[in-house]
Amino acid sequence: MTITAAEVLVSSPGRNFVTVRITTSAGVTGLGDATVNGRELAVVSYLRDHLVPLLIGRDAHAIEDTWQYLYRGAYWRRGPITMAAIAAVDTALWDIKAKLAGMPLYQLLGGRSRRGCLAYGHASGADLPELFDSVRAHLGQGYRAIRIQTGIPGLSSVYGVASSSNAHVGDAAGATSRYDHEPARRSAVPVEEEWDTRAYLRHAPRVFEAVRNEFGPELPLLHDAHHRLTPIQAARLGKELEPYDLFWLEDVTPAENTAMLRRVREHTTTPLAIGEVFNTIWDYRELFEEQLIDYVRSPVTHAGGITALRRIFDYAAVYQIKSGVHGPTDVSPVGLAAALHLGIAIPNFGIQEYMKHSAATDEVFRPAYRFADGLLDPGEEPGLGVDYDDEAGAAHPYEPAYLPVNRLKLDGSMHDW
Numbered sequence: 001m002t003i004t005a006a007e008v009l010v011s012s013p014g015r016n017f018v019t020v021r022i023t024t025s026a027g028v029t030g031l032g033d034a035t036v037n038g039r040e041l042a043v044v045s046y047l048r049d050h051l052v053p054l055l056i057g058r059d060a061h062a063i064e065d066t067w068q069y070l071y072r073g074a075y076w077r078r079g080p081i082t083m084a085a086i087a088a089v090d091t092a093l094w095d096i097k098a099k100l101a102g103m104p105l106y107q108l109l110g111g112r113s114r115r116g117c118l119a120y121g122h123a124s125g126a127d128l129p130e131l132f133d134s135v136r137a138h139l140g141q142g143y144r145a146i147r148i149q150t151g152i153p154g155l156s157s158v159y160g161v162a163s164s165s166n167a168h169v170g171d172a173a174g175a176t177s178r179y180d181h182e183p184a185r186r187s188a189v190p191v192e193e194e195w196d197t198r199a200y201l202r203h204a205p206r207v208f209e210a211v212r213n214e215f216g217p218e219l220p221l222l223h224d225a226h227h228r229l230t231p232i233q234a235a236r237l238g239k240e241l242e243p244y245d246l247f248w249l250e251d252v253t254p255a256e257n258t259a260m261l262r263r264v265r266e267h268t269t270t271p272l273a274i275g276e277v278f279n280t281i282w283d284y285r286e287l288f289e290e291q292l293i294d295y296v297r298s299p300v301t302h303a304g305g306i307t308a309l310r311r312i313f314d315y316a317a318v319y320q321i322k323s324g325v326h327g328p329t330d331v332s333p334v335g336l337a338a339a340l341h342l343g344i345a346i347p348n349f350g351i352q353e354y355m356k357h358s359a360a361t362d363e364v365f366r367p368a369y370r371f372a373d374g375l376l377d378p379g380e381e382p383g384l385g386v387d388y389d390d391e392a393g394a395a396h397p398y399e400p401a402y403l404p405v406n407r408l409k410l411d412g413s414m415h416d417w
């Protein structure tokens with residue numbers, strides 16, 4: 001069975017998604033997600049101009065060999081664009097293999113290890129009353145773990161916090177949500193936001209204290225510092241959050257220098273998660289071997305596909321490190337479905353981020369996965385259980401959209417975010 005076609009589909013039902021669809025001589029098709037938020041067309045070109053011509057005529061069953069061919073063969077290895085392109089091809093080939101087997105993909109990955117994948121949602125608010133409303137709304141939808149982000153006194157807006165002008169919460173079916181547009185805004189240039197680390201460090205522990213007082217000790221709470229702190233600031237935050245028993249503290253320092261987490265780890269027992277911007281197993285080596293983190297954030301989409309992420313999770317398991325896959329709305333339903341098939345099968349599943357895609361997105365992708373009682377389930381459809389609707393997809397053409405950039409309030413310097 002050979003690959004006879006590979007198409008790169010771009011659709012923008014509220015945000016831009018890049019999808020690969022591979023067709024085989026047996027007539028079976030498979031899907032993969034190649035979305036890199038804010039740099040989408042670079043992956044489109046990488047795929048269309050450089051990978052698709054190499055795929056035609058290859059054995060569609062030879063997933064590992066194709067992965068090695070695309071990774072080693074590139075010579076210019078790694079990086080988000082290359083790895084997202086390889087991920088999409090890899091995922092599509094797994095989808096095809098599982099469809100041919102007549103099984104949901106997780107069966108090929110070892111079968112079901114749990115009833116469902118524990119999901120966490122994003123509660124946010126400009127202030128505490130708004131935040132509490134958002135937490136209550138999430139609890140009402142069935143979430144059993146919640147990420148907490150809030151506005152910071154003195155800053156006009158903070159990334160990851162929905163503005164009150166569109167502050168409504170999506171329904172359980174995944175209709176329009178205040179969070180749908182959070183990770184990128186449609187504009188020709190990025191929006192600029194302002195930042196003040198000292199104000200943040202003063203405010204964050206008070207927020208968690210208030211949330212614990214309001215919602216009690218049981219609810220797992222998460223927080224994303226979005227790469228904005230120095231190691232010593234991160235150490236202070238982790239230490240000050242210890243009384244509030246976080247499930248994890250995410251991306252406390254910029255991702256380039258992973259050795260910085262040693263300093264953080266020396267000072268705090270707050271569990272640490274990192275890796276949404278990593279793209280290979282090599283990025284984790286030091287973190288795993290020195291046991292500097294507790295959760296792996298890489299999604300299938302940005303870490304080279306199911307073949308590569310499964311290997312990362314196996315490596316993590318040696319050190320009792322668990323999965324905590326990135327699942328914002330800029331990972332497409334194809335990428336989320338792939339994460340769920342992997343998550344339901346691996347022994348060291350931790351948690352899955354779940355923001356819910358818009359109704360328009362679900363009309364394009366028609367995912368079979370379901371969210372109920374705080375758990376996500378990949379479903380029993382053969383393959384990934386995602387069915388791309390060409391007509392719905394074509395109704396949403398690409399529009400430039402960018403993540404914001406972050407400048408210090410003090411003097412306008414560019415800052416990490």
Ligand code: GCO
Nearest residue numbers: 037183224327328330353403
């Ligand atoms: C998260 C993230 C997102 C990212 C976004 C970038 O933990 O969900 O940090 O909000 O910023 O996915 O494209």
Ligand code: MG
Nearest residue numbers: 224250251276
């Ligand atoms: Mg994050």
